[in-house]
Amino acid sequence: MRFLRLIQNEMMKIHSKRNSWFYYLFLVMGVIASAILMKYMIPAAGETINFVEFSNYMKMALAPFITIFAVVMGAQTITEEFKDGTIKQLLIRPASRTAVLLSKYVSIILIVLIAYAVLLFVSLLTGVVLFGTSSPGDVSFAILYKKILYDLPGMLFIMTLSFFLAVVFRGIGLAISVAIIANFIGGLLITMLSKYAWAKYIIFANTDLTVYDPDPLINSGMQPPFAGMTLGFSLAVILAYIVVLLIVADLIFVKRDIR
Amino acid sequence: MPNQAVVELRNVSKSIGRKQIIKNLSFSVRRGEVYGFLGPNGSGKTMTIRMIVGLISITKGEIYIEGHSIKRERGKALAHVGAIVENPELYQYMSGMKNLIHFARMSETPVSEERIEEIVRLVELEDAIHQKVKTYSLGMRQRLGIAQALLHRPSVLILDEPTNGLDPKGIRQLRDYLRKLAKEEDIAIVVSSHLLPEVELMCDRVVIIQDGEFVAERVLNRSEKAAVDRLPVVFEVDDAGKAAKLLSMYGMVRSDENSVTVEAQKEEVPEIISLFVGNGVKIYQITTLTQSLEDMFLDLTEGGTRS
Numbered sequence: 145m146r147f148l149r150l151i152q153n154e155m156m157k158i159h160s161k162r163n164s165w166f167y168y169l170f171l172v173m174g175v176i177a178s179a180i181l182m183k184y185m186i187p188a189a190g191e192t193i194n195f196v197e198f199s200n201y202m203k204m205a206l207a208p209f210i211t212i213f214a215v216v217m218g219a220q221t222i223t224e225e226f227k228d229g230t231i232k233q234l235l236i237r238p239a240s241r242t243a244v245l246l247s248k249y250v251s252i253i254l255i256v257l258i259a260y261a262v263l264l265f266v267s268l269l270t271g272v273v274l275f276g277t278s279s280p281g282d283v284s285f286a287i288l289y290k291k292i293l294y295d296l297p298g299m300l301f302i303m304t305l306s307f308f309l310a311v312v313f314r315g316i317g318l319a320i321s322v323a324i325i326a327n328f329i330g331g332l333l334i335t336m337l338s339k340y341a342w343a344k345y346i347i348f349a350n351t352d353l354t355v356y357d358p359d360p361l362i363n364s365g366m367q368p369p370f371a372g373m374t375l376g377f378s379l380a381v382i383l384a385y386i387v388v389l390l391i392v393a394d395l396i397f398v399k400r401d402i403r
Numbered sequence: 404m405p406n407q408a409v410v411e412l413r414n415v416s417k418s419i420g421r422k423q424i425i426k427n428l429s430f431s432v433r434r435g436e437v438y439g440f441l442g443p444n445g446s447g448k449t450m451t452i453r454m455i456v457g458l459i460s461i462t463k464g465e466i467y468i469e470g471h472s473i474k475r476e477r478g479k480a481l482a483h484v485g486a487i488v489e490n491p492e493l494y495q496y497m498s499g500m501k502n503l504i505h506f507a508r509m510s511e512t513p514v515s516e517e518r519i520e521e522i523v524r525l526v527e528l529e530d531a532i533h534q535k536v537k538t539y540s541l542g543m544r545q546r547l548g549i550a551q552a553l554l555h556r557p558s559v560l561i562l563d564e565p566t567n568g569l570d571p572k573g574i575r576q577l578r579d580y581l582r583k584l585a586k587e588e589d590i591a592i593v594v595s596s597h598l599l600p601e602v603e604l605m606c607d608r609v610v611i612i613q614d615g616e617f618v619a620e621r622v623l624n625r626s627e628k629a630a631v632d633r634l635p636v637v638f639e640v641d642d643a644g645k646a647a648k649l650l651s652m653y654g655m656v657r658s659d660e661n662s663v664t665v666e667a668q669k670e671e672v673p674e675i676i677s678l679f680v681g682n683g684v685k686i687y688q689i690t691t692l693t694q695s696l697e698d699m700f701l702d703l704t705e706g707g708t709r710s
Contacts, residue, residue: 149508149509150508150509153505153508157505160496160497160501161496228495229492230494232458232488232492233492233506233551234509235458236456236481236484237506238481238482238509240477240478401453401459401460402453402458402459403458
């Protein structure tokens with residue numbers, strides 16, 4: 145299929161850049177360094193945590209970095225083609241501009257999933273080797289997977305925002321910084337606007353999905369920011385924001401004169 | 404079908420804001436010919452090429468490639484196009500081979516591995532094809548650019564300023580290569596340039612534009628074709644004013660103290676002579692300006708700076 149070939153191309157380009165491998169390497173090194181530190185700085189750690197819990201800690205510590213990679217790559221995939229001038233060679237092919245843009249977007253999603261898989265695999269493996277499987281832990285596999293699944297939609301939104309800004313403004317610095325700043329001040333914004341009921345439609349009131357889980361190990365004692373919000377509602381809001389950003393990005397990308 | 408137009412521009416205009424950059428431009432390129440697209444820097448060549456390959460929108464008019472409108476059937480039209488727009492900008496962080504695989508995957512018709520190898524041999528990059536493009540010389544990048552443009556056997560090859568940065572030897576190689584390609588593969592080749600001498604020998608026909616407007620179109624240096632081409636003919640006469648009046652039916656006439664210049668076909672020259680003789684105008688000398696194109700071009704590119 146034609147669209148699959150476009151994705152193949154994007155994956156080949158991403159993985160031909162040395163930077164992309166540094167991202168994976170960073171995750172691997174982060175896990176291994178943390179494991180060694182925990183093992184030897186806190187001697188008791190070996191008895192109190194097991195490999196799944198270790199993996200859970202690593203997810204909490206390193207997932208924000210995956211968000212940053214996603215934001216950087218989401219912006220880079222567009223801005224680099226403009227910067228290098230290769231966008232011209234890319235867009236003089238039969239494939240429509242929409243297909244090219246979408247193939248880039250889907251490829252970044254794949255990269256995020258690969259990064260999570262690397263993090264999970266390496267942290268579990270390191271956990272087994274250094275902390276073993278014996279000690280009883282509160283965190284089960286099911287909890288760990290759920291937490292990751294709850295992470296993904298919100299992360300996807302931030303990545304989409306960065307991607308959108310890169311398409312519209314073609315500046316990598318702007319796209320990355322706005323997306324990351326939005327990610328950090330979003331929660332604050334919701335707290336400030338918490339007295340208005342309409343604030344529940346703001347994306348940042350919906351990006352933390354763990355609050356909908358009944359398990360206190362997942363929701364960490366938090367409640368949804370507004371009464372009456374459900375998991376379905378938040379997912380719908382995130383999806384709506386993503387779809388709107390993608391449609392606007394596409395309309396602009398398709399119409400743009402490449403000079 | 405021989406002589407069928409592969410690329411056709413019909414009254415194409417491009418405006419950005421209020422400024423009209425391309426004005427009512429029309430020309431067509433046939434299969435098997437190398438077509439020069441000439442104009443001084445800033446005359447709108449690159450803008451026109453970008454409209455042909457669908458990178459920028461067309462404000463007015465139509466562009467057809469193999470009969471498909473680039474506006475309405477973009478995909479079908481571009482399936483027949485191979486191009487290098489501006490410099491051969493390829494992915495520097497990948498090998499030449501990966502670049503070719505990348506663009507082969509974007510082709511409408513499948514490109515086999517054998518075809519890729521064949522193209523690599525054609526552009527003589529066998530030894531360097533697995534090295535990263537950032538290690539390539541400009542000439543090698545140029546050849547890789549041509550390779551990616553030819554992978555899918557396009558019916559038109561568009562090269563924007565291909566001689567830029569090439570040394571005379573490189574230009575000659577490119578020239579021989581393009582001529583061969585046009586004849587053997589029977590494809591149309593469009594070559595833009597701001598330097599006439601660099602492309603003069605590789606082109607069958609040229610069009611000259613300035614400020615986004617058509618200036619002239621000429622058939623080049625193939626003797627049998629030259630016969631039907633209109634060239635400026637200078638008549639040195641005793642009464643230039645009278646001669647100019649007599650010539651008014653032949654189109655634009657330039658005259659000075661003792662000569663008149665008119666654009667005429669070869670077979671019209673005897674007619675003009677008998678016209679002069681019949682009206683008592685004395686002719687001292689007749690010169691056909693074969694260098695007309697170059698002169699015209701120099702006038703355009705250098706303007707008033709030439710003495």
